[in-house]
Amino acid sequence: MILESFRSNFSFVDQNVRLFNDTISGNIAFGQKDKMPMDSIINAANVSNSIEFIEKLDNKFDSDIGEDGVTLSGGQRQRLSIARAIAKDSAILILDEATSALDSATEKLVQSAITKMQKGRTTIIIAHRLSTIQNADRIIVLKEGEIIEQGSHKDLIKASGEYAKLNQQQI
DSSP: OHHHHHHTTEEEEESSOOOOSSBHHHHHTTTOTTTSOHHHHHHHHHHTTOHHHHHHSTTGGGOBOOGGGTTSOHHHHHHHHHHHHHHHTOSEEEEESTTTTOOHHHHHHHHHHHHHHHTTSEEEEEOSSGGGTTTOSOEEEEETTEEEEEEOHHHHHHHTSHHHHHHHHHO
């Protein structure tokens, strides 16, 4: 019971999206399909920037997506994963390389969804793409398992350390 209570406070979005042979709404409401109101599912789709592609599907939210979301693109799958996290409405959000496998255009959509999703919750973002973390309150830079720098994007750029070097390489 304690572990279940603990887990209910976290939502996790991984770079390796796991979707199920179910409908769009079933994947968003994962584990809560019978309890979650359709309004919550639609809201999650809106915030995650999924609604646009969902509305184009023949059966919209009732569309089957196949095993592991085989009928969707990588970006669509990632946005559904984000929608699932939004629908869960946890206090703590963990994003592990959530934009790493996306092209630039899709990354912008996903980044916009992440920005909206972070409001009102603690968010831990693990990322190599610095564009994913530039708006974070605090960035912690690790090297070989050690914290070597921390601060805001602006402060870390001014410090001209490892973060600034990484930023320069990604521009």
